[in-house]
Amino acid sequence: MDTTGILDEALQRLHGSGPERLGRLTNHAPMAVEALAAHGQARSVHRWLDRYAHKLEDFPARAEPVTDANWPAALGDPRRLADWIGYFGREVADRPWREVLTRWWPRLLPGLYGGSTHPVIRVGHAVRTLLSGPPTAPRLAELAHGLGYWAARHRPLAPLAPLPGAERAGAALDAVPAIAARDGGFPARLERVTALPVWAGAVTRPREAHDRLTELVRAATHRYAAYGHGEETMLVHAATAPNAVLRALPALPHALWPPSLRAAWTASAAVTAMYAPAAPVVHAPRAVPTPEEVFERALAHGDEHVIKLTDTALDVGDAPALAAALRAMELSARPA
Template sequence: MNDGILDEAYERLHRTGPEFQGWLSNHGPMAVEALVRHGHQSRVHRWLDGYLGRLDEVPRGLHPIDDWRAALGDVKRAGDWLTYFDRQLRERPWREVLGTWWPRLLPGIAAGATHGVIRVGHAVRALDLDGENRQRLTELSQALGYWASRWQPVPGADRLLTGDPDLPGTDDIDVDAALAGLPRIDDQTGGVRDRLVRLPGVPRWQPALTTVRPARNPAEAERGLTSLVYRASLDYLRFGHAEPVMLVHAVTAPTAVLRTLPALDRGLWAPSFAAAWAATAAMTSVYAPTDGIAPPTVTPATPAEVFARAARHGDEHVVKLADAVLDAHAVSGDDRLLTAPGYAGQLI
């Protein structure tokens, strides 16, 4: 489908590290995959010409990963993690590596402001739809390595991910009500890492997080994820004005998880939904204002036109949001979703 353009883009990007300017995420692999997926191959190399100059080189390793548990979340070991997963994916089938590491990485879904899981979701889609080759396997290895090096839990989400049957909750998974009931941190300053550590100090955070009980079966997990992406997309229209970049991740993180489900054992679907819910809840609680505003008016367009506008805009967050909401629109048919990328384009 990509006529080699995506693989060429990966070749250029794999000379760069997963972060730059301290700890900003390298969005290049995610953005170019979305551009190619929606038929905008002609923009990829020109877009990269303008983006690559911002990036850092691939980080050097210190020593091989031996105790992986001790190395999780140690960004100083980023180079070691990249080397580790490169070797893993040369020696074992990619679905086997993903199946082994997904449950290990999932509790740290907040990694890099959720960019770890988002990059993995794009890499898995490329492999799943286009087939495997060296460039796509390398991309998955770098995505997994990034997630491992920045591994960071959402405070209070451990019981959700283990499927604790004693958690309170309703009989039905009501994502809409759960999102509406999320509290906000009082001090909304600083970066995402500063904000996440404030969540345990919010009295209503833990009960709000566990309002969504664990899914009882894979089908319920898939429905919950689909609903989560849909509702988070609508919430962007109400809250995006406050943090137009960071609130994109409340949509793109669960989208990445949803896209990865077909490549996973169905036994992993329920904890995947739990982790995605925790990620979206956290991003909402630390970035969204308490009161939303009326959704904006954006010129109506077809899905293809919506993505074309995002591609012309060129910002990586606008491109990725368009990519995500088009998936949600294809399932729901709700045209309100199609206004989100245009709104993001106005804000960013």
């Protein structure tokens, strides 16, 4: 837990900026600075933000307030980003944040795939902060920004045809077929995902759902070391999206854990279908440094996706996960 106040300062600094830039790209700064603070690097937060600042855009204009009566019509409308963030700002000011999260999680979960899964990842970082320390105003506002981003970019998938899967998460990811055409961005590719292997679909017990989700995060993180060369940035989300869901589980009722597992699996498998290469590349570093050293290397590298994958790798905590983080540093360009 960051007790320096630096994370709150950074979040306040960022809340004057929008959640996106250039019409579609995500503002990763809130997620990255939370990861830095969570791993004892609060002293580096403002310096990292200074380097990232040229990617920030002004907060978007408001159109019409979202209310309890009109929200269905605004769901999934990115033109209403500011309206949604304002709505959730009022919600977390008037109600306990866990109550707000519990009310909206099942409404938002079917649209986990919008915004290239970044909204749920931002929510996962915000929830971790609230679970680890006091619910300060900047941290509550960060949850509101994340939930508002998710609501505005809410995007469900069409029904998927079930394919044969496997018992273990790693084998199920290996069974994911690649989409036929690999051109276009995330939204265009997502439309081509029409069938995915079945994995953990019959899980109904909350504890089993938690354990299976933990297994999925581990498998997807390990897999990056061998498959990350297919698309070094987008394949990060095969691990970080389900990990965001996993981070949110302790704040949610147990009844929501099994459907959360299913949504997380679909997200991880869909990213795999869209970006994973046909063949792995053997990646075996001679020696894996300590977790602290790996995170320091991620900070020195500076790329936001490297920092976020390393953050997830430290959650997994084993040598293959740390090796995946090192692989991300090799594959990803350092920020200019």
